[in-house]
Amino acid sequence: MTRFVAARAGGAAAVLAAISLFVAFGIRLTGDPAVAMFEGAGAPSVQDVQRMHQALGTDRPFLVQYAAFAGAALRGDLGTSFRSGEPVSALIAARAGATLALAVGGMAVALAVAFPLGTYAAMHRDALADFLIRVGSLLGLSFPNFWLAIMLILIFAVRVRWFPPSGYSGPASLVLPCLTLGVILASTLVRLVRASLLDTLGQPYIRTARAKGMPERLVIVRHGLRNALLPVVTFIGLQFGGLLGGVVILENVFAWPGLGQLALEAVSYRDYPVVQGVVVVLALGVVAVNLLVDLSYGLLNPRVRVG
Amino acid sequence: MAWRQGRCIRTGVVLALCAALGTLAWGGSARAQSAAQSRGHSLIIVQAQDPQNWDPIATFLLSWGMVGSNIFDALVDRGPDLKIRPGLATSWKWVGANVLQFKLRRGVTFHDGEPFNADAVKFTFDRLLGPEGAKGPQQGNYKSIDHVQVVDPYTVNFVMKEEDPVIITKLAGYGAMIVPPKYVQEHGSAYFGANPVGTGPFKFVEYRKDDHLTLAANPSYWAGAPKLSVVTYRFVPEAATRVAELQAGRADIAQAVPVSQANVVKNDANLTLMPVGSPTVTEIRFDPSKAPAGDVRFRKAVISAIDVQAIIQSILAGYGHRVSTFQSPLSFGNDPSLKPYPYDPGQAKQLLAEAGVKSGTEVTLSFPSNNADFREAAQAMVSYLQAVGLRLTLQPVEQVTYFSDTVPHAKTGQLYEFGWGGWTLDFDNTAYLLYHKGEYWNPVFSDADVEKYLVAERSTNVQRARLAAFMQLDRRLYDLAIDFPLWQQVNLWGVNKRVQGFTAPPDDRVRLLAVSVK
Numbered sequence: 082m083t084r085f086v087a088a089r090a091g092g093a094a095a096v097l098a099a100i101s102l103f104v105a106f107g108i109r110l111t112g113d114p115a116v117a118m119f120e121g122a123g124a125p126s127v128q129d130v131q132r133m134h135q136a137l138g139t140d141r142p143f144l145v146q147y148a149a150f151a152g153a154a155l156r157g158d159l160g161t162s163f164r165s166g167e168p169v170s171a172l173i174a175a176r177a178g179a180t181l182a183l184a185v186g187g188m189a190v191a192l193a194v195a196f197p198l199g200t201y202a203a204m205h206r207d208a209l210a211d212f213l214i215r216v217g218s219l220l221g222l223s224f225p226n227f228w229l230a231i232m233l234i235l236i237f238a239v240r241v242r243w244f245p246p247s248g249y250s251g252p253a254s255l256v257l258p259c260l261t262l263g264v265i266l267a268s269t270l271v272r273l274v275r276a277s278l279l280d281t282l283g284q285p286y287i288r289t290a291r292a293k294g295m296p297e298r299l300v301i302v303r304h305g306l307r308n309a310l311l312p313v314v315t316f317i318g319l320q321f322g323g324l325l326g327g328v329v330i331l332e333n334v335f336a337w338p339g340l341g342q343l344a345l346e347a348v349s350y351r352d353y354p355v356v357q358g359v360v361v362v363l364a365l366g367v368v369a370v371n372l373l374v375d376l377s378y379g380l381l382n383p384r385v386r387v388g
Numbered sequence: 389m390a391w392r393q394g395r396c397i398r399t400g401v402v403l404a405l406c407a408a409l410g411t412l413a414w415g416g417s418a419r420a421q422s423a424a425q426s427r428g429h430s431l432i433i434v435q436a437q438d439p440q441n442w443d444p445i446a447t448f449l450l451s452w453g454m455v456g457s458n459i460f461d462a463l464v465d466r467g468p469d470l471k472i473r474p475g476l477a478t479s480w481k482w483v484g485a486n487v488l489q490f491k492l493r494r495g496v497t498f499h500d501g502e503p504f505n506a507d508a509v510k511f512t513f514d515r516l517l518g519p520e521g522a523k524g525p526q527q528g529n530y531k532s533i534d535h536v537q538v539v540d541p542y543t544v545n546f547v548m549k550e551e552d553p554v555i556i557t558k559l560a561g562y563g564a565m566i567v568p569p570k571y572v573q574e575h576g577s578a579y580f581g582a583n584p585v586g587t588g589p590f591k592f593v594e595y596r597k598d599d600h601l602t603l604a605a606n607p608s609y610w611a612g613a614p615k616l617s618v619v620t621y622r623f624v625p626e627a628a629t630r631v632a633e634l635q636a637g638r639a640d641i642a643q644a645v646p647v648s649q650a651n652v653v654k655n656d657a658n659l660t661l662m663p664v665g666s667p668t669v670t671e672i673r674f675d676p677s678k679a680p681a682g683d684v685r686f687r688k689a690v691i692s693a694i695d696v697q698a699i700i701q702s703i704l705a706g707y708g709h710r711v712s713t714f715q716s717p718l719s720f721g722n723d724p725s726l727k728p729y730p731y732d733p734g735q736a737k738q739l740l741a742e743a744g745v746k747s748g749t750e751v752t753l754s755f756p757s758n759n760a761d762f763r764e765a766a767q768a769m770v771s772y773l774q775a776v777g778l779r780l781t782l783q784p785v786e787q788v789t790y791f792s793d794t795v796p797h798a799k800t801g802q803l804y805e806f807g808w809g810g811w812t813l814d815f816d817n818t819a820y821l822l823y824h825k826g827e828y829w830n831p832v833f834s835d836a837d838v839e840k841y842l843v844a845e846r847s848t849n850v851q852r853a854r855l856a857a858f859m860q861l862d863r864r865l866y867d868l869a870i871d872f873p874l875w876q877q878v879n880l881w882g883v884n885k886r887v888q889g890f891t892a893p894p895d896d897r898v899r900l901l902a903v904s905v906k
Contacts, residue, residue, distance in 0.1 A: 111786065111788070111789040111792075111793060112786070112788035112789045112792050112793065113788070113792035113793070115525075115792075116788065116791050116792035116796075116828075117788045117791075117792065118447075118448065118524065118525045119448050119525045124808075124817075124821035124822070124827070124828065124829055125525070125528065125828050126528055126821070126827060126828055127826070127827070127828050128528070129525070129527070129528035129828075130828060132522050132527070132528075133522070133523065133524075133525070135522070136519070136522040136523040137523065161578075162440070163523075164439075164440045164441055164446070165440040165441045165446075165578070165581055165582070165597075166441060166443070166446070166523075166577055166578040166581050167578050167581070167582065172597070175596075175597060176597070176598070227626075231626075231628050231629075231632075234628070234629060234632045235632065238632055238636050239632050239635045239636050242423075242636055245636075245638060246629055246632040246633050246636055246638065247622075247624055247626075247629045247632070247633060248599065248600070248622060248624075249599055333625050333626055334626045334628075334629055335626075335629065336598075336599070336622065336623060336624040336625065336626070336629060338596060338597060338598035338599040339598075342598045342625070343597075343598065346438075346440070346598075349787070349788065350788070351788055351792075
């Protein structure tokens, strides 16, 4: 087990190094942070741009800039934002909680919706309920997330005023963003749970369990769902990266002060240190979640346990 | 039977829920207003952007001005009427060919108790013109200042190194806001950028990035205490959400209401839509180095072929004013006698024939991809130009790439979009940086007469002489048709009717000293 974790950690370090190099290089290919800072009403002169390049350190060769970033990052210093002058790590720390709350909340909604509905649909295959659940899932998949977000705001915040339209100001403000994210995630997840459970319910050991006289509820929960979980957990792990992508748009619509907004603004202004820092931290999160997913396989199915 | 009973129950529950939702929705408007009124003397503004740094020398963003104009003061001030008036200086005069003297207001303190005096002015400009200012975009605006000299505790001299006829206006700009020396030195610029201290009518209370910033009234403000007790600015990037906050009664003022949402605000009994002409002008520039845009007949043909007024009416819902040169009517140097070239497709065809431009000639229009209004206008332009025999290809480019690579390196098509605010409201700011040869955003165009008029307007502080030079410049640019000025942008503000004394500012610098709520 230790060897497995060490090997995966080594691989993760290589992935992070490659991602950071790619992002640092890519963000410098187009756009200039010195010019972006003039947005509003100013026009830079050629001298202004040169002066700001010197002050920001962007006049140095790329490899020198990257080496400085990588060296400092290894010591836990992700650099200083061009725009705010604050340490990137502090900017990330201040927003990570909001993004995590949204991601976890959205995933919780998705699981709470997808598991009962997926299970019910599998148990009532081809019945009206199964049909309605599948149609509902298709509808959920068809909604663009920003459209769904705005519809929920108009109904629940402007019309009936149950929840605030935007902002990060207590548990009520979590409802609409998490619901939006949850509905979108659940739409895929419910189909996966249904398909996976149907596949499992056709296995010989399910027949054996039923033949032993085990109550249907126990058959479904103990033998069916547990074995059906493997592809579902894999999907959740893989979905985590995509979920962060969805969060960027939802943070914008709901004025949610998270990493998505930070990254979006940083890209808009070519704030290199912030872009590099956020991407590295998010990549670290994705790698960590996928490592946990790999380790969870052993808990769900002892046959794939490592070491 | 049981199934039927179940269905009846379910139907009943659904109907009851619908009724409840309907009742709640019906009372939404009244409840929204009572929610707004429950805030008492506090005001909430929703604005599109968080500038991330409140240090006056670190930004050029209008979103900074909305907030910063209430925290900081400069030596002079430009109010919503756009006229210059005394600020922290009570008077000023030229005391030598290159020395501008200011008498400072006495008895003013910064929010942290530090006194405002000549040392604070000197510190502010030393910082702006030194290495700290070099990291931000404001330094270049003040490079005509050599240094600031303290004459006595309440008198300062600005020693100029070159002529700058717009210096007084510039001293009302963001970069010239006076900052507290002791506070900045003790805490450093990064801390100051997140915890600003000034002499303005409101003092900083709290800031959570990308979420909100809160200010409280400064009861000892030198121009009198504000009527509001607390002001909260919330940063809401999505326009539809800003309008939703306003409709729900959770915000009192919304900035940058999009044209598509104008009627939503207009038709809400609790809200007022306030349109205001801004200094920003949108236009199409021609790159004369790319055929056939080097020929003035082609340029005038394109201008005659497009019905700009129809585009303003249909795409901007009328929220835009036609302009004849690349400046708004608010700009010093605008010639109101020049009228936009009329829409005349027949004339356009004739000019194209004279210029030898064949039917079916392909031309490209580049523009920043994030400009949704212009994108729609550009699509209409494709049809207009097709009607006179030109095939227009649209080339959207990511905004930062557009302004830092495409435009400065002349990688645009023959036509390219440009929007410009001219923050000093003096045509110098636009004209010199966009028509003077070799400027960052003018890699190609040059004209001897234009250069002559630019030098003339910059070489004197006599405003009448400058105006005369601008009139000649306007005429020359109009005749050259090197630009196709489209419209002056009209900004839309959504305001709750409980807000009193609010004037929608053309330059986005919201002043809250005289604003109250009922």
